Amino acid sequence: MINKILGTAGTRVLNAIFNTVILIVLTRELGSTGFGIISLIILAITILQLVIDLVAGSGIIYFTTRKPIIQLLVPAYIWILMVLLLYLIVTLIAPGYFPKTYYWIVPKDFEFHIFFLTLLNALMLTNYNLLIGLTRIKTYNTIFVIQSSVLIVSVLVMYFILDEKSVLSFVYSMYFGYGTGMILSLISVSSHLKSGSLNGWVTTAKAVIGYGFTSQLANVLHIGNKRFSFYILKYFSGVSAVGIYSAGAQLTEGLRLIGQSISLVQFSSIASQDSQEYSRQLTIRLMKLSLTVTLFALILLLVVPSSFYTIIFKKDFSDLKLIIAALSPGVLALAANTIFSGYFSGVGQPKISLIVNAIGFVVTLISAWLLIPLLGYTGAALAASLSYASSVVGQYLIFQHQTGTKFHEWIPDKSDYLFFVSMVHRFTKIN
Numbered sequence: 001m002i003n004k005i006l007g008t009a010g011t012r013v014l015n016a017i018f019n020t021v022i023l024i025v026l027t028r029e030l031g032s033t034g035f036g037i038i039s040l041i042i043l044a045i046t047i048l049q050l051v052i053d054l055v056a057g058s059g060i061i062y063f064t065t066r067k068p069i070i071q072l073l074v075p076a077y078i079w080i081l082m083v084l085l086l087y088l089i090v091t092l093i094a095p096g097y098f099p100k101t102y103y104w105i106v107p108k109d110f111e112f113h114i115f116f117l118t119l120l121n122a123l124m125l126t127n128y129n130l131l132i133g134l135t136r137i138k139t140y141n142t143i144f145v146i147q148s149s150v151l152i153v154s155v156l157v158m159y160f161i162l163d164e165k166s167v168l169s170f171v172y173s174m175y176f177g178y179g180t181g182m183i184l185s186l187i188s189v190s191s192h193l194k195s196g197s198l199n200g201w202v203t204t205a206k207a208v209i210g211y212g213f214t215s216q217l218a219n220v221l222h223i224g225n226k227r228f229s230f231y232i233l234k235y236f237s238g239v240s241a242v243g244i245y246s247a248g249a250q251l252t253e254g255l256r257l258i259g260q261s262i263s264l265v266q267f268s269s270i271a272s273q274d275s276q277e278y279s280r281q282l283t284i285r286l287m288k289l290s291l292t293v294t295l296f297a298l299i300l301l302l303v304v305p306s307s308f309y310t311i312i313f314k315k316d317f318s319d320l321k322l323i324i325a326a327l328s329p330g331v332l333a334l335a336a337n338t339i340f341s342g343y344f345s346g347v348g349q350p351k352i353s354l355i356v357n358a359i360g361f362v363v364t365l366i367s368a369w370l371l372i373p374l375l376g377y378t379g380a381a382l383a384a385s386l387s388y389a390s391s392v393v394g395q396y397l398i399f400q401h402q403t404g405t406k407f408h409e410w411i412p413d414k415s416d417y418l419f420f421v422s423m424v425h426r427f428t429k430i431n
Contacts, residue, residue, distance in 0.1 A: 011141040016254035018152045023250055024312055025155060027243070029165045032316040036243030037167050040107045040234070041114060043227050047105075048087060048118045049125065050223055054216045055079035056126040058345055059208035064133025067204045069192040073130065075205035080122045084115060091115070104231065113171050120178035127185030134192065143184045151177030214350045218341075221357035225387040228361075229368045229380040237376050240316070245377035247313060248323030249384075252331050255297045259290040259335040263342035270346025280403045283343040287336060288412050294335035298328055323381045330385030333392045340395035352398055360391035 026035050056076035063072060091111045094102040106114065124147070131140040154173035158164045226249075234242050266286050270279045301324060309320040344352040364387040371379030399405065 011144050014145060015148045018148045019250065020254060022152055022155050023247060025159055026170060027247055027313045027317055029159055030167065031314070032240040032243035032247075034167050034243070035247060036234075036239035036241070037107050037110075038170055039230065039242055039246035040239070041110050041117075041167075041171065043230055044106050044114050045118050045121060046223060046227065048083065048114070049122060050216065050220050051083050052080050052118075052122045053125075053219060054213060055205065055208055056122060057129065057216055057219070058350070059211045059216075060126065060129040061133040062211055062345070062348070063204070063208055064130060067207070068197060069130060069189070070198055071201040071204040072208065073126070073189070073193065074198060074201055075208070076126045077123070080119065080126070084119055084122075087118070088115060104234070110167075110171065117171070117174055117178060120175070120182050124178055124182040124185055127182070127189050130189045130192070131185065136188070139188050143181060143188065146184060147177050147181035150180040211348070211350065214354050218350055218353035218357045221354065221361040222391075225357065225360045225364045225391070226384065228364055229372065229383055232368045232372050233377060233380050236373050241377050244317055244319065245323060245380050247317055248320050248327065248377070248381065251301070251320065252298075252324055252327045255294055255301065255331050256334050256338070258294050258297065259338040262286050262290050263338040266339065266342040266346065270343065276347070276403075279343060279347055280405065283339060283399075284405065284409055285416060286342075287339045288410065288416050290335045290339050291332065292412070294332060298331055302328065319377070322378055326378050326381035327385060330381075330388040333385070333388035337388060337392045337395065340392065340399060343399065344395070352395065356391045356394035356398070359394050360387040363387045363390045 023035075026038060030038070056079060060072050060076060090102075091106070128140055128144070131137075131143075151173055154176040155170060158169040158173055162169075230242050230246070233245055263286075266282060269282065302321075304321070306318065306321040310318045313320060341353045344350060364383055367383035367386045368380065371383050373379070375382065
């Protein structure tokens with residue numbers, strides 16, 4: 001468990017470093033407007049992926065040890081093509097009838113790039129989910145690092161060797177990154193396709209959808225909590241404001257990777273066994289670990305002076321520290337949210353995440369429309385924090401009711417300290 005968490009966390013930290021370097025390059029070379037367009041492209045891909053994950057998402061992880069791999073992979077690939085075909089039809093028709101609405105959501109001139117990038121990304125993530133479900137965490141982490149490395153190298157080559165400094169240059173770099181991840185992950189899962197039969201794949205697909213529908217609807221609301229403010233911000237303040245807010249959100253998302261890395265291993269561990277007490281105790285311990293490490297990293301980010309952000313990201317981004325400060329409560333809430341979500345999904349109760357994310361989405365809708373017109377991107381950050389906090393309070397109350405966990409169990413004790421020290425020792429290779 002410790003080795004898997006450390007391996008996954010190390011991978012995510014490295015990816016966060018890569019993303020920060022890319023963020024610096026893009027914001028310095030393209031400014032807030034260019035980075036705002038890139039943020040909207042990535043958001044469009046994310047929205048399509050949410051629909052795709054109905055069949056190719058967490059349901060695959062849950063059923064990997066319960067169904068033949070071929071019965072999971074074939075329906076997932078078919079569904080990916082169906083979703084993208086629907087997107088293609090909308091792309092060919094909607095601009096002629098609803099151009100303002102369509103291009104408010106999809107950046108103009110990048111519609112077909114979004115199609116092909118989503119295809120590569122969807123195939124890659126489907127294969128990743130199979131590797132996670134098979135608990136091949138080390139293989140997943142290795143491919144993830146290679147994918148991230150190819151992306152950052154491509155960006156640096158495009159911008160500083162070929163001197164192609166544009167939004168389109170970053171899009172080409174995404175092709176290289178997603179394509180590499182898709183090919184390597186496909187090779188890794190191909191060996192598991194030899195055993196098993198396609199007979200009964202329709203029944204398996206229905207089971208995956210039955211599990212995945214609730215889980216994915218929860219993810220839709222979760223992403224809505226995180227990104228719906230982009231569209232409201234674009235409406236009231238323009239693409240440049242989206243770029244500035246997105247830069248601040250991306251910096252804090254580096255901290256969110258701590259909880260996500262822990263939750264990934266937690267979900268895989270809980271889903272592969274049936275002990276409720278094991279799941280409860282694991283969740284409590286990992287929650288304390290997630291919050292402690294996230295808080296420490298957040299403090300480090302907040303003590304950085306505002307002038308540093310201006311020097312690194314240029315004057316367009318002088319308010320980054322203000323955005324980070326407004327997002328800070330939400331960062332801690334998300335550190336807890338991911339652990340609770342890992343627990344409820346692992347024990348087969350994704351509807352809990354759906355309920356609390358619905359609460360958070362309602363809070364987002366109300367607070368974003370009230371705060372963004374008054375405070376701009378700072379209002380978007382505050383709305384996000386309010387949304388995340390409301391979701392995690394709901395999760396805490398449901399977890400406490402279901403498991404009978406006492407409040408004092410959440411307070412770190414000596415055993416938690418020894419657990420943390422053992423992780424540090426393994427990480428630094430000190431005995």
